[in-house]
Amino acid sequence: GAVVSQHPSRVICKSGTSVKIECRSLDFQATTMFWYRQFPKQSLMLMATSNEGSKATYEQGVEKDKFLINHASLTLSTLTVTSAHPEDSSFYICSARQGSYNEQFFGPGTRLTVL
Amino acid sequence: AQTVTQSQPEMSVQEAETVTLSCTYDTSESDYYLFWYKQPPSRQMILVIRQEAYKQQNATENRFSVNFQKAAKSFSLKISDSQLGDAAMYFCAYRQNYGGATNKLIFGTGTLLAVQP
Numbered sequence: 001g002a003v004v005s006q007h008p009s010r011v012i013c014k015s016g017t018s019v020k021i022e023c024r025s026l027d028f029q030a031t032t033m034f035w036y037r038q039f040p041k042q043s044l045m046l047m048a049t050s051n052e053g054s055k056a057t058y059e060q061g062v063e064k065d066k067f068l069i070n071h072a073s074l075t076l077s078t079l080t081v082t083s084a085h086p087e088d089s090s091f092y093i094c095s096a097r098q099g100s101y102n103e104q105f106f107g108p109g110t111r112l113t114v115l
Numbered sequence: 116a117q118t119v120t121q122s123q124p125e126m127s128v129q130e131a132e133t134v135t136l137s138c139t140y141d142t143s144e145s146d147y148y149l150f151w152y153k154q155p156p157s158r159q160m161i162l163v164i165r166q167e168a169y170k171q172q173n174a175t176e177n178r179f180s181v182n183f184q185k186a187a188k189s190f191s192l193k194i195s196d197s198q199l200g201d202a203a204m205y206f207c208a209y210r211q212n213y214g215g216a217t218n219k220l221i222f223g224t225g226t227l228l229a230v231q232p
Contacts, residue, residue: 034219034220038158041204041225041227042224042225043206043222043223043224043225044160044206044222046219046220049219091158093158093160095160103162103165104220106159106160106161108157108158108159109158109159
């Protein structure tokens, strides 16, 4: 299957700083990328959907000014957590899809810890 | 709105035995996909099996098979000859087959499967 990478795999930051997480589709063009948040032993919660060259569509309750998503190319999407606080600590997963009805491929996730 | 329900938070199976994980969903649509994903301790999401709603034949992938009951909106996963490597969280997911770029996966709450040696 296709490969999606995420960087970094782990990040620790201080409260009030911003953190950027990258999601790359390595061997296909991702017209749509998704960002999820997952708490321990819980399901994946969709935060936003982004289409290349367009503004991201955020799910209800997700602060768009806090979680900035950029999908500037067909192989790269970034999630920036601005002014991070301890409650933002979580596991963030991206996934990518080529076309509207194809399979979604998931990245390995990024563990964010805000001190 | 579509919903996916997994009523078994945890399950346990003996190695080499068979286990069935339950999933029900609610939708008014007729054209959709259903999926089972595996999330091992590494937390990498892995697609286990996929079922297209318009196909009556149940999907199978080696030791993994589904029992798709469209009228009952049920989509269970059977794992045969369970192996230690099958231990993971399993998520059932639904995706409508229209809506273009906006269609998205809807996940259940997951079932944590333990495999006993």
